[in-house]
Amino acid sequence: MKDLIKEKFGIHIRELSPYLSYQTFQTPNSMFLIIPVSHFSESELEELYYMSQYLQEQRDPYVPAFLFTKDGDLTFEENGAAYVLLQAAPRFTNRSVPFGAELAEFHQKGRGYPYEVKETTRIGQWKELWGKRLDQLEQFWIQKSQSPQLQPFEKRFIESFPYYLGLTENAIQYLADTELDDQPQSVDSGTICQQRLTCETWKQEPLIKVPVEWVLDHAARDLAEYARSAFQQKQDVDEVALFLQQYEQVSPLSSFSKRLMYSRLLFPLHYFETVEGYYISPESEQHVYENKLDHILSQASAYERFLSGFQEMAAMRSGGNVSMPPVNWLKRTP
Known part of the structure; x- marks a missing residue:
């Protein structure tokens, strides 16, 4: 995986460590998550990519960016399994906003999402x-x-x-x-x-x-x-x-x-x-x-x-x- 990421993204990895159920690594300015996505269709991933782009534009500091490979692909493969690479800012500061308020603000931003969602919607279902x-x-x-x-x-x-x-x-x-x-x-x-x-x-x-x-x-x-x-x-x-x-x-x-x-x-x-x-x-x-x-x-x-x-x-x-x-x-x- 380390060699593959160096080849696909040009990022040198010293060591991998766990975060939730994902593999991660860090550079001085960023934290990266290696996410398995074989269970998603291409159109589902595209929708999730645009949602993350939108929330970054809304200045949500905790939403990571999808990174594209050197060849311009959203996903890369290892042993027949598909992955994406996410880049997040390494924020270790304690949050001062109560959880309920933080979720409400997240939902308020999400309601403004301007694009049609077909694959990842559950509204009315x-x-x-x-x-x-x-x-x-x-x-x-x-x-x-x-x-x-x-x-x-x-x-x-x-x-x-x-x-x-x-x-x-x-x-x-x-x-x-x-x-x-x-x-x-x-x-x-x-x-x-x-x-x-x-x-x-x-x-x-x-x-x-x-x-x-x-x-x-x-x-x-x-x-x-x-x-x-x-x-x-x-x-x-x-x-x-x-x-x-x-x-x-x-x-x-x-x-x-x-x-x-x-x-x-x-x-x-x-x-x-x-x-x-x-x-x-x-x-x-x-x-x-x-x-x-x-x-x-x-x-x-x-x-x-x-x-x-x-x-x-x-x-x-x-x-x-x-x-x-x-x-x-x-x-x-x-």
Whole structure:
């Protein structure tokens, strides 16, 4: 890889080191990330390149630049795998802006993105994507239910799936009702979001907002995934309330945004990712997903309480101005 980068970019590398899941190296003035991109199409990469260009023009100091090879190519190959090289400024300073406010400012810049996005957009697609994912897992569940020999993980999957099927149907219905009953405002237009925002996503120093982790979507995507992550780490509605307060001081949320966020929290993405992850992982890594599933199932009642508490908190924070229809069966959770 060192020789290849010297050949393709004319940059001499002393040593490679890890940053998140990527390989990196540094020069006196820059930090470089070597990003695998074989799973992206050329048009997806082009869209992400233009998004990063736009955010650099908006003076976001944490967005890196895509570097082109000496031959003018966006990607380069090693052993049949495609990569891009990103160049970031090595900023090690602590950030003074609260995370919620920082995310709101990022979303505000992203809403001004002027170009059409086709490949990396998820706007208006949640219902279809969730329904497709549910159908696939349900077919798999039916098939596994008829299997005479099952691993312990598979038994727990078979027992738990009907509950999460019901939760997913609730999420899809809540989203459908939101789109029927509520009107999107200007703040509800598409923006640049993380594929999966967690409590840890922007805590790394130096902070680098990696473009290959982006999609164009509603801001509620990031808000809901942050809240889900906060539950998984601390089960703390108060931390989520503080985060939303910081966010709304910069960019107030519409009732459509809040209902969209709640529908996404109802969708049990953490369950789907765990079951899917188990079956696509090598056997040596499956124990990670076994532990994850055990944890999710043991926290099911706590997640119901979190959903109920989140709905009440979001309704209270709006001072009665936002209609957040409750999911009545969640109220029965002690």
